[in-house]
Amino acid sequence: MYSMNDKVSTRQVKLILILDMFSVSVLILPRVTVEVARQDGWILVIGGTLLAFLYSWFIAQLVKKFPEETFVDFSGHIVTRPIGMLLSLFILLFFILSAAIKIRIFGELTKQILLPDTPIEFIIISLLLICTYLSRKGYECRARVAEILFPITLIPLILILLFAIPKVEIPNLAPFFQLSWKEFFSGSYYVSLTYITLILLLFSNAFVQPPNKSGGICRTSLLVVGLLKLSTVVMTIAIFGAKGTQRQIWPVMTLMQVIHLPASFIERQEALMMIFWLNTVFSIVSGYLYFSSVIVTKMIKSNEQFYLVLPLLPFIYILSLYPSDIIEVYNWQQWLRRKIGPIFLIVIPFLLWLIAKIRKVGATSEEKK
Amino acid sequence: MKKKNKYLSILFVTLLLLTGCWDKKEIDDQQFVISLGIDKSEKETISSKNSYRYNITYATPNLSTVQKNGGGNEPFRYFQYVTGDTLTGTIKKAQAYYLEPINFEHVKTIILGKELAKDKVLFQEVLDYIDRTPQFGRTVLVMIAENTAKEILEAKEETKPFRNRYAIHSQDITSIPDELIIDVGKVLNQLINNEGTTFIPRIKKGKNNLGFSGGAVFRDYQFQGWLDEAQVRVLSWTLGKNKGGYFPIWYQGAYVPYEVSHISSKVVSATYDKYLKVKVQIETEGDISEYILDNSKKYIDSKWVKQLEIELEEAIKKEIRDVFDILQMEYKVDIIGLKDQLKLKYPKVWKEIKEDYEKIFEEAEIEIDVNISIRRIGMVY
Numbered sequence: 001m002y003s004m005n006d007k008v009s010t011r012q013v014k015l016i017l018i019l020d021m022f023s024v025s026v027l028i029l030p031r032v033t034v035e036v037a038r039q040d041g042w043i044l045v046i047g048g049t050l051l052a053f054l055y056s057w058f059i060a061q062l063v064k065k066f067p068e069e070t071f072v073d074f075s076g077h078i079v080t081r082p083i084g085m086l087l088s089l090f091i092l093l094f095f096i097l098s099a100a101i102k103i104r105i106f107g108e109l110t111k112q113i114l115l116p117d118t119p120i121e122f123i124i125i126s127l128l129l130i131c132t133y134l135s136r137k138g139y140e141c142r143a144r145v146a147e148i149l150f151p152i153t154l155i156p157l158i159l160i161l162l163f164a165i166p167k168v169e170i171p172n173l174a175p176f177f178q179l180s181w182k183e184f185f186s187g188s189y190y191v192s193l194t195y196i197t198l199i200l201l202l203f204s205n206a207f208v209q210p211p212n213k214s215g216g217i218c219r220t221s222l223l224v225v226g227l228l229k230l231s232t233v234v235m236t237i238a239i240f241g242a243k244g245t246q247r248q249i250w251p252v253m254t255l256m257q258v259i260h261l262p263a264s265f266i267e268r269q270e271a272l273m274m275i276f277w278l279n280t281v282f283s284i285v286s287g288y289l290y291f292s293s294v295i296v297t298k299m300i301k302s303n304e305q306f307y308l309v310l311p312l313l314p315f316i317y318i319l320s321l322y323p324s325d326i327i328e329v330y331n332w333q334q335w336l337r338r339k340i341g342p343i344f345l346i347v348i349p350f351l352l353w354l355i356a357k358i359r360k361v362g363a364t365s366e367e368k369k
Numbered sequence: 370m371k372k373k374n375k376y377l378s379i380l381f382v383t384l385l386l387l388t389g390c391w392d393k394k395e396i397d398d399q400q401f402v403i404s405l406g407i408d409k410s411e412k413e414t415i416s417s418k419n420s421y422r423y424n425i426t427y428a429t430p431n432l433s434t435v436q437k438n439g440g441g442n443e444p445f446r447y448f449q450y451v452t453g454d455t456l457t458g459t460i461k462k463a464q465a466y467y468l469e470p471i472n473f474e475h476v477k478t479i480i481l482g483k484e485l486a487k488d489k490v491l492f493q494e495v496l497d498y499i500d501r502t503p504q505f506g507r508t509v510l511v512m513i514a515e516n517t518a519k520e521i522l523e524a525k526e527e528t529k530p531f532r533n534r535y536a537i538h539s540q541d542i543t544s545i546p547d548e549l550i551i552d553v554g555k556v557l558n559q560l561i562n563n564e565g566t567t568f569i570p571r572i573k574k575g576k577n578n579l580g581f582s583g584g585a586v587f588r589d590y591q592f593q594g595w596l597d598e599a600q601v602r603v604l605s606w607t608l609g610k611n612k613g614g615y616f617p618i619w620y621q622g623a624y625v626p627y628e629v630s631h632i633s634s635k636v637v638s639a640t641y642d643k644y645l646k647v648k649v650q651i652e653t654e655g656d657i658s659e660y661i662l663d664n665s666k667k668y669i670d671s672k673w674v675k676q677l678e679i680e681l682e683e684a685i686k687k688e689i690r691d692v693f694d695i696l697q698m699e700y701k702v703d704i705i706g707l708k709d710q711l712k713l714k715y716p717k718v719w720k721e722i723k724e725d726y727e728k729i730f731e732e733a734e735i736e737i738d739v740n741i742s743i744r745r746i747g748m749v750y
Binding site: 112113114115116117118119122167169170171172174175176178239240241242243244247254257258259260270 | 390391392500503506507508554557558561562706708709710712713716719720
């Protein structure tokens, strides 16, 4: 093993962030935007991404003040340790619940499309175990895995989108710009919440070398993810129409069925697509798992992180199987994203940044120079 | 000791790998359905509480005839027939009869019987099933049988049976005009986005062949009526498709076909004032490929061509007019793509009429402007 010092480069963090942000949410994003703004849904993606730039600015400013520290440490510095601990505990719960929902969605889709006879429990356990294996090895390992997964996930996706272009029917997007300002803002706000994984930056900054480049990391990865999401949403609406998109549970999966590869080379592209998409789920779930274990490590002031991953598994497993059907899972996801997401994505980073500014805790940019 | 443990653990891991998996699919044990025919059962009386609603016919290929020199006198395909209450139930029943899982991942064509298409509920059920079941791709071709789907699937053609000549690949099918290639994804999109309005081509059994002829028009998921071959051809002109199609006209003592090599159609103006007023412009380019061998007759010259162009324009305009009248008055359904064009180009007009579009379309005044250019006349004057 070489250089297992748990330090990763900014480039690697960008790759991780892109994979994480581009995970489950993109599968349902077209439907969600269409529900708000009908055929103009794609405009919301632009608005949402712009808002996410704003959130990321606060997060970047916050973590800049505390290089080499995770959220658990610096929230203690800013708002005293007990409150910091409480916040960390909430984030821990949020991570566990998010991981559970992501993994359940993944399980449901795999069962429906790839493995109809395999029990969903088995699908979930096997993915959880492999995520545990990765999480135990630390952040550096995650970065290396992201480097491998990045091309094999995104290149096929872009190729498949290109194959779908002939099926696009522009009249489905017309008439343009029919949404009201209210719809635009509420919709953009909602879309911006799909970038919730930005909060992983609150923790990951401690592992980045050099540590004060968070702003740039956020901008690049948001731009890439924003463009990918935009093109996916535009294509989906243009192919299925507004009402057709609304009917699909997984519009992007159905998008794969539309494509007809020459000479019936591969007949069920959505199965192929699942395999690529699985990579991003793997990335995000192992991310949540890893940072959950990091929070526990910091909270109990342990030196080692790896042995704390496995005890988290039962919680995630049971929670993931708790909702009875796919619609309930979706409702949980909505609740988590709409009600809880904003607190962690917007309110907490902003307040902490404000308090840190007022109390003058943490390194300022002038000091570093 | 340690070495022994290592070997043992390797053995155990291999054991795990040898167990196979839940979802193994032995390729020999699957019935790969190639075409699926769905008919309304004759016993169907009331839609509820009847265990005989659907007749399903499905064809699976005889794999031994697919091989190069295998087969001999064996049939190309096997047929299975089964009746049931719901599609899922029917297919489960078929699985129970033939003890082999049925696989729909390779379905190329779905043929709906005429009676089924005319039954609103059954039609909606079938299309929902296709949409909901992940096994069906969205590129499956869909068509309506002139009588029953069973008859179409069983039909023998002179050379070879209906072996999905129409289904293998849209590019391979030279006999189907473009506008008739409609996959199920497109039908579903149209139905969902346009309040149950769509057009599905009709397949017809001749004496010893099969062919497409016209299609069925749906509004509000309800079968409205047929369009015949000539009407569909005209319809495709207004959609700006039908490249490679032709239009025959009686001109100066001979039957002259006009072969279309390029066509485009667009709405050039639209206004709404009590009623909708639209102008559709169709521009085509094409060739004259036949005339008459008669030396006493005048050769083709530019005057002759000009005159023919004008006559063609008039004739085509009239035919389009007739089809539009049927669509507007009788079927009351916009399958000419007018809605899409209005949405795209005249959003202001569209905004005014979208609430009551169906009615407004019925009363709309559609002006047709056909512009024909004859580019080539073959090798002789």
